[in-house]
Amino acid sequence: MEAVEALKEIGFWLERELAKTYRVEAFRKAAAAIEPLSPDELAKQVKDGSLKRLKGIGDRTFGIIAEAVAGEVPGYLADLRERGEKPLAVGGxxxxxxxxxxxxxxxxxxxxxxxxxxxxxxxxxxxxxxxxxxxxxxxxxxxxxxxxxxxxxxxxxxxxxxxxxxxxxxxxxxxxxxxxxxxxxxxxxxxxxxxxxxxxxxxxxxxxxxxxxxxxxxxxxxxxxxxxxxxxxxxxxxxxxxxxxxxxxxxxxxxxxxxxxxxxxxxxxxxxxxxxxxxxxxxxxxxxxxxxxxxxxxxxxxxxxxxxxxxxxxxxxxxxxxxxxxxxxxxxxxxxxxx
CATH class of the missing domain: 3.20.20.140 (Metal-dependent hydrolases)
Structure with missing residues (x-):
């Protein structure tokens, strides 16, 4: 999947769970940081590790981007999706x-x-x-x-x-x-x-x-x-x-x-x-x-x-x-x- 969409979706599920704002912002800032990059440029920077030097990219977000670039659904996102299958409330x-x-x-x-x-x-x-x-x-x-x-x-x-x-x-x-x-x-x-x-x-x-x-x-x-x-x-x-x-x-x-x-x-x-x-x-x-x-x-x-x-x-x-x-x-x- 696209790395930008993976990062934004992680932000969504964290917001839904009432996670701390700084946790959500880490993923949204990383999405904004890589959004201007073409797929080829993003893949190159992941491969040579230079993406880690981009402002807004940390070890956690780099790993998620690397999984997405490799064509995988990042494991962290898969876990969040599984939790998100349940409604937030029991009734109604x-x-x-x-x-x-x-x-x-x-x-x-x-x-x-x-x-x-x-x-x-x-x-x-x-x-x-x-x-x-x-x-x-x-x-x-x-x-x-x-x-x-x-x-x-x-x-x-x-x-x-x-x-x-x-x-x-x-x-x-x-x-x-x-x-x-x-x-x-x-x-x-x-x-x-x-x-x-x-x-x-x-x-x-x-x-x-x-x-x-x-x-x-x-x-x-x-x-x-x-x-x-x-x-x-x-x-x-x-x-x-x-x-x-x-x-x-x-x-x-x-x-x-x-x-x-x-x-x-x-x-x-x-x-x-x-x-x-x-x-x-x-x-x-x-x-x-x-x-x-x-x-x-x-x-x-x-x-x-x-x-x-x-x-x-x-x-x-x-x-x-x-x-x-x-x-x-x-x-x-x-x-x-x-x-």
């Missing part, structure tokens, strides 16, 4: 099979680790019918949020990558910050140009309960909002440690979601598991729609849908009320209706 298989797309993912335009093109290729490989690129908005400077000007540039890139794929609709979107007063952190003009808008609270998560409720309901009522992202902001595991969920009136918030036709996100990231099951049940009682999303920041994290499907299934969320089970035409009809 039937619901997982019904999921067609994902409305929340990030690229290296904000705080993701891979290009839009790489994310699209992985989405095709993992069987997506559609994938939405939702990088962050300007206020989230720590995540390199997109100004209106950068977002406009990104729309052109998304259109170009979308045109390269016959078996995937790559859709435009944003994870827009819900500001303190409930306004959305992007211009109305730009929000109106997007296919899907995910609105999330990222700051002042300890805000007073009533003020947080008003903040969230204001954002939900905005005619551009399609999805309420990770509504509590909690963290239950992972390298960032724990974080308590924000306090708000769930009945008012989910009643607003139902009234304004906004889907409640079931965030599939294992460190979030947001909303908690109790809130999923309240949203169900209020007749809300749901979106099972990965919030992927790297290609390997696109498989996190397994976790979201497991939680939705355990909470008996009907597939008919999950917008990510819908065909893309129906999804876009729904998302554009408010705009």
């Amino acid at each position: 298989a039937k619901l997982r099979a019904k999921l067609r797309g994902d409305l929340h993912s990030h690229s290296n335009w904000s705080d993701g680790g891979s290009s839009i093109a790489e994310m699209a290729r992985a989405a095709v490989w993992r069987g997506r019918e559609y994938q939405v690129v939702t990088d962050h908005s300007p206020r989230l400077t720590i995540a390199n949020g997109l100004s209106a000007e950068r977002l406009a540039e990104q729309l052109d890139v998304i259109a170009e990558v979308d045109a390269e794929h016959d078996d995937l609709r790559l859709l435009s979107g944003i994870e827009v910050d819900i500001l303190d007063d409930g306004q959305l952190d992007q211009t109305d003009e730009m929000l109106g140009r997007l296919d899907v808008v995910v609105a999330s609270v990222h700051s002042k998560l300890k805000m007073d309960r009533d003020l947080m409720t008003r903040r969230m309901v204001t954002a939900i009522a905005n005619p551009h909002t399609n999805v309420l992202g990770h509504c509590t902001g909690r963290l239950v595991a992972g390298s960032r440690g724990g974080r308590d969920q924000s306090r708000f009136d769930p009945e008012m918030v989910f009643a607003a979601c139902e009234k304004f036709d906004v889907a409640v996100e079931i965030n599939s990231r294992p460190e979030r598991r947001d909303p908690p099951s109790r809130l999923i049940q309240i949203a169900l009682d209020y007749g809300c729609l749901f979106a099972i999303n990965t919030d992927a920041h790297a290609p390997g994290q696109l498989d996190f849908l397994d976790y979201g499907a497991e939680r939705a299934s355990a909470n008996k969320v009907p597939a008919s009320r999950i917008v990510t089970t819908w065909p893309v035409e129906r999804l876009l009809e729904w998302s554009n209706a408010k705009h």
Whole structure:
């Protein structure tokens, strides 16, 4: 197999397993280092050992490249593939099979680790019918949020990558910050140009309960909002440690979601598991729609849908009320209706 593809695939499986970032980056950097080389040039440098002197190539990655150049599937990759045959979650298989797309993912335009093109290729490989690129908005400077000007540039890139794929609709979107007063952190003009808008609270998560409720309901009522992202902001595991969920009136918030036709996100990231099951049940009682999303920041994290499907299934969320089970035409009809 091609050495570049072997290295990238290893990165995918490691991301899927939540490996340390430095381990993943070692393989992705090695792939980038050899990508400009022709097959003959790569084979020559492997044979004479000069490839080891190339920046980004270590003993481990050199060995993997050598196996690939010799026409073999590298042993390390074969082991990862074998582990990857098992789903990430035990339950939810039937619901997982019904999921067609994902409305929340990030690229290296904000705080993701891979290009839009790489994310699209992985989405095709993992069987997506559609994938939405939702990088962050300007206020989230720590995540390199997109100004209106950068977002406009990104729309052109998304259109170009979308045109390269016959078996995937790559859709435009944003994870827009819900500001303190409930306004959305992007211009109305730009929000109106997007296919899907995910609105999330990222700051002042300890805000007073009533003020947080008003903040969230204001954002939900905005005619551009399609999805309420990770509504509590909690963290239950992972390298960032724990974080308590924000306090708000769930009945008012989910009643607003139902009234304004906004889907409640079931965030599939294992460190979030947001909303908690109790809130999923309240949203169900209020007749809300749901979106099972990965919030992927790297290609390997696109498989996190397994976790979201497991939680939705355990909470008996009907597939008919999950917008990510819908065909893309129906999804876009729904998302554009408010705009």
